[in-house]
Amino acid sequence: MYNMDKLYEAVAAKGHVCVGLDTSPSYLPPSFLRGAASEADAVLAYNRALIAATIDAAACYKVQIAYYEALGLAGLVAYAQTLAAVRERGGLVIADIKRGDIADTAQQYARAHFEGDFEADFVTLSPYMGMDSIEPWFSYTETKGKGAFVLMRTSNKGMKDFEYRELKTGGRLYDAVGDRLSELAEIRPGRYGYGAFGAVVGADPKSGAEREEAAAVRKQRGNLFFLIPGYGAQGGAAGDAALLLRDGNGGVVNASRSILRAWQASLPVGEEAVAVTPDAAAEAARKAVLDMRDALRAAAAGDAG
Amino acid sequence: MYNMDKLYEAVAAKGHVCVGLDTSPSYLPPSFLRGAASEADAVLAYNRALIAATIDAAACYKVQIAYYEALGLAGLVAYAQTLAAVRERGGLVIADIKRGDIADTAQQYARAHFEGDFEADFVTLSPYMGMDSIEPWFSYTETKGKGAFVLMRTSNKGMKDFEYRELKTGGRLYDAVGDRLSELAEIRPGRYGYGAFGAVVGADPKSGAEREEAAAVRKQRGNLFFLIPGYGAQGGAAGDAALLLRDGNGGVVNASRSILRAWQASLPVGEEAVAVTPDAAAEAARKAVLDMRDALRAAAAGDAG
Numbered sequence: 001m002y003n004m005d006k007l008y009e010a011v012a013a014k015g016h017v018c019v020g021l022d023t024s025p026s027y028l029p030p031s032f033l034r035g036a037a038s039e040a041d042a043v044l045a046y047n048r049a050l051i052a053a054t055i056d057a058a059a060c061y062k063v064q065i066a067y068y069e070a071l072g073l074a075g076l077v078a079y080a081q082t083l084a085a086v087r088e089r090g091g092l093v094i095a096d097i098k099r100g101d102i103a104d105t106a107q108q109y110a111r112a113h114f115e116g117d118f119e120a121d122f123v124t125l126s127p128y129m130g131m132d133s134i135e136p137w138f139s140y141t142e143t144k145g146k147g148a149f150v151l152m153r154t155s156n157k158g159m160k161d162f163e164y165r166e167l168k169t170g171g172r173l174y175d176a177v178g179d180r181l182s183e184l185a186e187i188r189p190g191r192y193g194y195g196a197f198g199a200v201v202g203a204d205p206k207s208g209a210e211r212e213e214a215a216a217v218r219k220q221r222g223n224l225f226f227l228i229p230g231y232g233a234q235g236g237a238a239g240d241a242a243l244l245l246r247d248g249n250g251g252v253v254n255a256s257r258s259i260l261r262a263w264q265a266s267l268p269v270g271e272e273a274v275a276v277t278p279d280a281a282a283e284a285a286r287k288a289v290l291d292m293r294d295a296l297r298a299a300a301a302g303d304a305g
Numbered sequence: 306m307y308n309m310d311k312l313y314e315a316v317a318a319k320g321h322v323c324v325g326l327d328t329s330p331s332y333l334p335p336s337f338l339r340g341a342a343s344e345a346d347a348v349l350a351y352n353r354a355l356i357a358a359t360i361d362a363a364a365c366y367k368v369q370i371a372y373y374e375a376l377g378l379a380g381l382v383a384y385a386q387t388l389a390a391v392r393e394r395g396g397l398v399i400a401d402i403k404r405g406d407i408a409d410t411a412q413q414y415a416r417a418h419f420e421g422d423f424e425a426d427f428v429t430l431s432p433y434m435g436m437d438s439i440e441p442w443f444s445y446t447e448t449k450g451k452g453a454f455v456l457m458r459t460s461n462k463g464m465k466d467f468e469y470r471e472l473k474t475g476g477r478l479y480d481a482v483g484d485r486l487s488e489l490a491e492i493r494p495g496r497y498g499y500g501a502f503g504a505v506v507g508a509d510p511k512s513g514a515e516r517e518e519a520a521a522v523r524k525q526r527g528n529l530f531f532l533i534p535g536y537g538a539q540g541g542a543a544g545d546a547a548l549l550l551r552d553g554n555g556g557v558v559n560a561s562r563s564i565l566r567a568w569q570a571s572l573p574v575g576e577e578a579v580a581v582t583p584d585a586a587a588e589a590a591r592k593a594v595l596d597m598r599d600a601l602r603a604a605a606a607g608d609a610g
Binding site: 022024064066067069070072073075076077080098099100101102103104105106108109111112113116117118126127128129130131132133151154156157158159160161162163165166167168169173176177180 | 374
């Protein structure tokens, strides 16, 4: 069984939420920073508290390695231990690393992120250099069930610069990437109709034409499970994300800041941030996940109906 | 003064060689592995010996982080100390990390690789997500002189999958990337005609038509300094690389395995690898760098004549 099959089952059981642990120390309640030996230690403690509070309501976690690299070597210790904290509880974790390099180098990266200190269940990959930068990772689907999400159509403004360019032979660059990913998915079809590798497709707020585009992408890429960023703080709503789901499954929707900083939003008027306890912060994150889960389920049901 | 200006001066003084420290433990002479506490320690010791032996003959060093990540946390300690070893000797070092992510994340990455434990002089970046994934790095040109090489036209087989696709509006995808990089270079023009950020353009072995293409790329991208991979073990020759240089400067040519494994090539018939001393291994690497430097200088002079 591929990790992508496990993710499908997790969505069916627990909803579509992917908790993004892009944990900047600036997002932490003061109660986690007080007494911590370092910012990296405080980040790890906060991640552990959030994982414990949300493991039954989140389909998976996505850990953005940049926030840990920014804290240096100590940050990468926190990164490794965050991945381990999810996996020890039986959760699924996506290493958001967006790697893409020549085959020899890709083999080294795959060893780094699918084995050893930094072992994750999934990674994110960047396709610019071509399919020989993706294929070395793909051998791990067979041996360890590992999965990946390859950048296809992202939700940032710069998406228009290259991903969205029209090709001479028809379609846009992201369609060409999608074509190759659909072919790859056929090689290792999972048990629920989604291949072992999927795609990153963003849920930015959409005009009518863009909503049609999103629906077309979902229809055209029937065998690709989607990792959907852009929800919440990045502006996407449940209805936008639901366009990229299918039959109530087929994708996970990532939110980071709206969960990590939920404790701030839940502060009663006049209450000081310093008074927020670790338990209250974890509970606020849990509530944000449950609300998001319910909003996505309702939107997905509306979309299917 | 931008680091790109310093690199131009280093090429003028020392030649075009970029020593690629893609140091797999499998490339090491047994004398470095014997007695080392770990593979990561052996890799670091080997890197330090090679840096000491080549610092006067190499324009710069490129450290491929994948080979260090593959050794886990200990590998990243070796990575950080390898960068430091180059910089302590006054050399220039490129962190080959090929990052590319949304602006908030790019800021975290820039902090990680232009400050602190992993500070490098240059990074490599991937353009797939668009220019908002590049711009947060660019602010460091102004404050710290930092530079970057953005993937444009690489030397691997998969280059044809996406980089080489023709666009509806004319040109190929890599031309569109080049256009945006040329614009960026105009914003921070260096003192030698090359902008603070450059491009990765590969030197794979070329047919007649491909040689014409390389010459056209060099001519068209007058303000981009090139990082040129694909030499040596990847098949490119000095004449291929020279097509991407201009007036004897304008690019550095990376070689990794042909330098890291030079000690093997220099073994006399019948001599055992175990007998190779650390000094002999470093000397073999130095000779490989000098030979490559001379071949590139000769080819660049022939090209100009």
